[in-house]
Amino acid sequence: MGPRKRDMYRMPWSMNDNPIGWLEVTDKCNIYCRGCYRRNMTGHKPLEQIKEELRFFKEWRNCDNISIAGGEPLIHPDILDILAYIRELGMKPLILTNGVKLVDNKPFLEELKRAGAIGFTFHIDSEQSRPHWKGKSEIELCELRLQYARMVNEVGGLFVSFGATIYPSNLHIVPELVRWANEHIDLVHGLVFITFRGAPQDGLFDYFVDGKPVKVEVSYTTDSTEEIGITSPDVYAEIKKANPNYETAAYLGGSQTHDAIKWLLNVQFGIKGQMLGSIGPKGMELVQTFYHLFRGRYLAYTAMHKLPKIAFLLGLVDRQGIGRAHRNYWKAVLRNPLRLFQPVYTQSIGIIQAPDILEDGRQDMCDSCPDMTVWDGKLVHSCRMDEWRLYGTYVTAQRHADVGGNGGTSTPEAVPTEEAEGDLTPAR
Numbered sequence: 465m466g467p468r469k470r471d472m473y474r475m476p477w478s479m480n481d482n483p484i485g486w487l488e489v490t491d492k493c494n495i496y497c498r499g500c501y502r503r504n505m506t507g508h509k510p511l512e513q514i515k516e517e518l519r520f521f522k523e524w525r526n527c528d529n530i531s532i533a534g535g536e537p538l539i540h541p542d543i544l545d546i547l548a549y550i551r552e553l554g555m556k557p558l559i560l561t562n563g564v565k566l567v568d569n570k571p572f573l574e575e576l577k578r579a580g581a582i583g584f585t586f587h588i589d590s591e592q593s594r595p596h597w598k599g600k601s602e603i604e605l606c607e608l609r610l611q612y613a614r615m616v617n618e619v620g621g622l623f624v625s626f627g628a629t630i631y632p633s634n635l636h637i638v639p640e641l642v643r644w645a646n647e648h649i650d651l652v653h654g655l656v657f658i659t660f661r662g663a664p665q666d667g668l669f670d671y672f673v674d675g676k677p678v679k680v681e682v683s684y685t686t687d688s689t690e691e692i693g694i695t696s697p698d699v700y701a702e703i704k705k706a707n708p709n710y711e712t713a714a715y716l717g718g719s720q721t722h723d724a725i726k727w728l729l730n731v732q733f734g735i736k737g738q739m740l741g742s743i744g745p746k747g748m749e750l751v752q753t754f755y756h757l758f759r760g761r762y763l764a765y766t767a768m769h770k771l772p773k774i775a776f777l778l779g780l781v782d783r784q785g786i787g788r789a790h791r792n793y794w795k796a797v798l799r800n801p802l803r804l805f806q807p808v809y810t811q812s813i814g815i816i817q818a819p820d821i822l823e824d825g826r827q828d829m830c831d832s833c834p835d836m837t838v839w840d841g842k843l844v845h846s847c848r849m850d851e852w853r854l855y856g857t858y859v860t861a862q863r864h865a866d867v868g869g870n871g872g873t874s875t876p877e878a879v880p881t882e883e884a885e886g887d888l889t890p891a892r
């Protein structure tokens with residue numbers, strides 16, 4: 465059976481109270497990744513503009529964490545100042561990187577930590593033009609992932625996770641990646657799987673801006689609708705094959721449909737050599753509620769990787785999740801008492817099913833989108849920001865007349881925006 469919304473906690477995040485802000489510091493990159501949402505149009509953002517956007521997040525978003533993305537953020541010349549400024553504003557910077565700048569460059573990693581980084585999500589997958597690793601399979605790339613995980617753990621005190629885009633062609637390797645991560649739970653703090661999405665260019669839909677037809681020129685187009693069918697529950701099922709103790713605790717739904725599951729969130733517990741279980745919905749609710757009560761905002765990421773064993777007491781409330789992991793822990797200790805002295809680690813797995821174009825052309829976005837970014841004084845979905853950069857608004861889709869649409873023009877969909885009080889320079 466797949467994940468059911470009624471068995472999970474719906475993350476309480478919203479437009480104005482969301483732990484994540486998505487900051488894009490550049491649209492330049494040093495490699496090419498298939499499925500990238502960003503076209504190289506404007507290069508590095510000036511530091512002053514970045515600071516303005518960070519103040520915007522602080523004012524309108526109540527962020528705990530700022531995900532620094534791009535393009536490739538580590539090639540921005542002011543990356544250290546950006547990290548320091550995020551810290552100054554009381555938020556935690558997490559860097560989303562392809563890692564190329566960190567190859568054999570531990571001193572740079574140490575500098576990033578000193579400047580305030582709490583951790584890294586490395587995007588490594590087989591559809592990248594990565595120097596020396598081109599043509600390698602997902603499994604072969606685990607060697608590279610391990611190099612990064614080791615380097616980050618040597619520096620210490622940093623979160624390290626790995627992201628991969630999932631296509632029909634690599635869905636089958638998900639169990640292998642999860643087994644690899646579980647095996648290295650002492651080094652790997654998380655995995656993120658993002659299902660590939662693209663605007664279909666196979667004639668099924670026509671696209672419009674302000675009611676006028678346009679030829680879509682964003683980077684996220686695809687000629688084949690067959691490529692975009694993988695869902696979050698599909699990825700969930702693959703993960704289960706690797707670890708039956710894996711279970712999701714929380715979700716975000718779709719903005720248009722009641723049954724879509726866009727984000728699936730999990731935190732697993734394990735000792736070296738054995739996975740014990742996953743946090744349950746009650747445990748996730750406790751964490752979110754108490755963090756908000758005491759810190760005034762919700763929690764997305766933490767560099768804490770070892771579970772204090774006292775936290776097993778939360779199993780009294782979260783019986784299905786932490787309680788079960790606790791019971792498995794004692795069973796493991798009884799089999800081998802030396803395990804009592806081993807640390808218990810946490811490892812998260814996030815699954816994101818990016819926007820879906822529905823049959824009638826509506827776009828089903830992630831409800832309470834955590835990855836909103838700032839564009840021209842507004843919060844916009846980062847996965848679709850290039851529509852704003854190219855057309856000044858979202859592009860709407862309508863089913864082509866020959867395949868069931870009415871062939872007429874459509875009105876741009878309502879866009880959730882917040883007007884900034886500040887004067888932000890458009891990222892044109």
Ligand code: SF4
Nearest residue numbers: 818830833835846847
């Ligand atoms: S809707 Fe938001 S969270 Fe979902 S893929 Fe797009 S930017 Fe990411």
